[in-house]
Amino acid sequence: MIPRLGLSGITKSYGALQVLHGVSLTVLPGEVHGLLGENGAGKSTMLNILSGVIARDGGTIQIDGAPVQITSPRDATAAGIAMIHQELQQVPELSVAQNIYLGAALRRAGGLVVDRAAQEAEARRLLAPLDATIDVTAPIRSLRVAQRQVVEIAKALRANAKIIAMDEPTSSLTPKEFERLVQVIQTLTAQGVSVIYVSHKMDEVFRLCQQATILRDGRLITQVPIPQTPVAQVIETMVGRELAHASHRSFATDKVLMRVQALTRGAAVVDASFDLHAGEVLGIAGLVGSGRTELMRLLAGVDPADAGTIDVNGQTPGTGPRARIRAGLGLVPEERKRDGIIRHRPVTSNIGLPAMRRFSRFGIIRKAFLKARAETLMQEVRLRPFDVTRPIGSFSGGNQQKAIIGRWLATDTQIFLFDEPTRGIDVGAKAEIYDLIEKLAAEGRAVIVVSSELPEVIRVSDRVLVMREGRISATLGPQEITEANIARNAIPA
């Protein structure tokens, strides 16, 4: 069979840094093809080259056996390639039909007037096999993410796409919505459309894909048939080493490191009281909006509390992030881009920021000292690519996270506050972060982990606080940490 899509020998460099080393990818008609790899492996670069967003340095692209020139997004669309991005690129105020025909409006009266009726009829026809419940006249903003995704797929079909690439399509879908997406994808492949599916979630990949191409550090490692290949083997190939399946080890002591009493902020956090011990990993579970992030922000001094006290090592730290950092607390925020990184600054600056004075002598930053320290820390957490002088914004999410964690390691933080530490991070990096949390606890520091992923909470925590509507609804000891216990206490009565 002639492949629907054939990329071969694709190379790409940014300056001295080569991010793709002659990568090839072959996708058959009607196939769902997984593109797998850790953050920074080169998946996004591949997709961006395929969709004409960035120019490749070398290599060829063939569609149905014929070479095509793709140098702009317009070329890609003309060649029948469509991208469904993680963050959907739609105009919220326009209707579903208008979004589907964005930039390609149907016209009448000699091209002067947009033919809305025709657009809506066509949009309805395109959406019928995908999700007939979507109202084509409704504004995009009124749709749920899953529905918007379907609209984006309909738009791709409108442009006669033969290849649809999906980048982490399920990151904000519920399990039920995922089932819906599976059906949509099956409808597409039945029509001969090929799908390139990028995801970190192995269960999805095994459910959907027939083939998977695995990248690592910008190189093609292998192409494997799915689901014949064992999951563990796929993961190990992605990560390039065996992942330890260590069970939970506890390093918790009796020594109280931090005592929180009746901490309150509006209705977001009400009357939160708990102790945190040296060497302990304290999980905080609860639904989104139950006050977990708000509690972390109160502890880190990012928001002021209305009432309540905090004691660290028997002393009451002042208010504001600086005082809390001095007291030994460090926040690894959920929204990395917004609250974590200084995008244009190198990793070294991002790491040194809270401790600039300590890295200085006579008011001058000792850059070599800072760089050496950053390199030691980043070597430990396996920063990739390993170059601490690159702007942090040029790293993948997982590697940015490592740098933010490194920031607090460099500051000798005693209490680590992790808010959704593995959000948007791939399997390999996830395991690394779990190992790191365990290591911090083993060193006698204390860790609080807020997470929406129950298996994650259960895996890392010695004790779990469950939050519900701003209050701590339960404290679960080591024997009581189960999904059922957490769920029962998290859901409002």
Add this chain to the structure above:
Amino acid sequence: MTRFPLLSRIRFRDAGTLLGLVLISLVFAVQSDVFLTQPNLINILQQSAINACIALGMTLVIISGGIDLSVGPVAALSAVLGAAMLVAGVPVPLAIAGALATGVVCGFVNGALIAWGGLQPFIVTLGGLSLYRALALIYTGGQPIFGLPDGFRAFTNGSLAGVPNPVVIVAVLALGAWIILNKTPLGEYFMAVGGNPEAARIAGVPVTLTKLAAYMISGLMAAVAAMVLIGRLGAAEPTLGTLWELDAIAAAAIGGASLMGGRGSILGTLIGCIILGTLRNGLTLLNVQAFYQLLATGIIIIVAMLIDKATSGKQGG
């Protein structure tokens, strides 16, 4: 070069600004016999000194995510207060210190309203633009202050090894600003606060003090520029410094400062000042009408921004 990609990238941008200066100079050198003579080149530097002074402070403010539109009136207020002290017989060093303090206080007021008051820099300093000008006019009744002592004027009119003192002063200040920006925690704070204020706050950066420092330095620089100018003129006019803010912003932008904050270069700003000075000087030598000089300045700024856009697009990743 490969060991410090960021460093080499900043240098890359500065090299671009320098290339622009060289190209403009080449055009004038071909067109005019006088342009490339030593006195004329020194003249250009001297004429650029005042703008450079203002632009150095402006660059730090812009990098920290703000803007300072009040620099001209701050300079005017510092000038008339300093001149009044000098004329009244206050010792020269004391009078200069008084004038510089005036600038710092004005900067503090701007900074306090922005950092503590949470007001927008553009609006606060727009208010300051009127306020400080009004104070200078009210204080002097709109009249220039004449009769500055020779002891004071000798300082700004003198020279060091053939280089006029104003140029020497700017060189020293630029070195100071470069060290602050690139070598000290404060410089890191400027870039962090300008790049992402919320992330900087969470990382423990003293955001309020950082902003305050930027505006105080800007006020100080405006006062220094005022001293250099009244020393040369021998008089202090309450109307001096009109539109200085725009020249300074232009120089910083040509030099690579991003008005979104977080990025900028001291060396780039200096070269930007010299580009603007060279344009004026060269076009005057060629007897080009003032209207066209304005036109050329506008075109240069826009061309610089276009080149910036075109080259930074290739720095993806």
